[in-house]
Amino acid sequence: LPKNLGVKGGHKGRARQYTSPEEIDAQLQAEKQKAREEEEQEEGGEGATGDPKKEKKSLDSDESDEDDDDYQQKRKGVEGLIDIENPNRVIQTTKKVTQLDLDGPKELSRREREEIEKQKAKERYMKMHLAGKTEQAKADLARLAIIRKQREEAARKKEEERKAKDEAAMAGKRLQSLSLNK
Numbered sequence: 235l236p237k238n239l240g241v242k243g244g245h246k247g248r249a250r251q252y253t254s255p256e257e258i259d260a261q262l263q264a265e266k267q268k269a270r271e272e273e274e275q276e277e278g279g280e281g282a283t284g285d286p287k288k289e290k291k292s293l294d295s296d297e298s299d300e301d302d303d304d305y306q307q308k309r310k311g312v313e314g315l316i317d318i319e320n321p322n323r324v325i326q327t328t329k330k331v332t333q334l335d336l337d338g339p340k341e342l343s344r345r346e347r348e349e350i351e352k353q354k355a356k357e358r359y360m361k362m363h364l365a366g367k368t369e370q371a372k373a374d375l376a377r378l379a380i381i382r383k384q385r386e387e388a389a390r391k392k393e394e395e396r397k398a399k400d401e402a403a404m405a406g407k408r409l410q411s412l413s414l415n416k
Contacts, residue, residue, distance in 0.1 A: 253261075342350070363371045 359368065362368050366372065366375055
């Protein structure tokens with residue numbers, strides 16, 4: 235296929251170079267080696283005596299050791315040049331699975347804690363409400379008592395009216411039967 239068939243490429247992608255995985259591994263190995271050498275120099279040359287275990291680990295790139303865990307990730311930009319001594323800065327530490335404490339008490343966030351307190355308060359209120367100890371429950375019970383009295387009075391009035399109608403009907407039948415008997 236001929237190049238440039240009406241599609242113009244951007245200026246950013248002209249000279250791309252891809253590094254092979256072997257080159258990346260070699261660079262990482264060199265950085266690790268340099269970090270180990272710096273640590274040995276900082277310790278006062280104690281590790282420079284030629285410990286055979288350290289030499290063996292430095293030769294084997296596939297094996298991860300504890301020195302690699304302590305080594306911080308590559309800093310970006312100017313971070314590597316400036317030494318920060320901020321007491322408020324939180325350094326992120328990664329924990330291993332073996333270090334995690336799953337059985338211990340879990341600290342809840344403020345929102346979770348408030349939500350649990352809210353639910354417990356609601357349950358306490360409902361128990362007191364059902365027992366009739368809250369102001370709202372007392373008001374409800376008083377309102378119910380008034381309604382019961384009103385209903386009893388209404389039922390009694392209906393009963394009296396029905397009895398009055400029955401008596402009037404009986405009286406009317408008596409008058410009619412008396413008038414027929416004459």
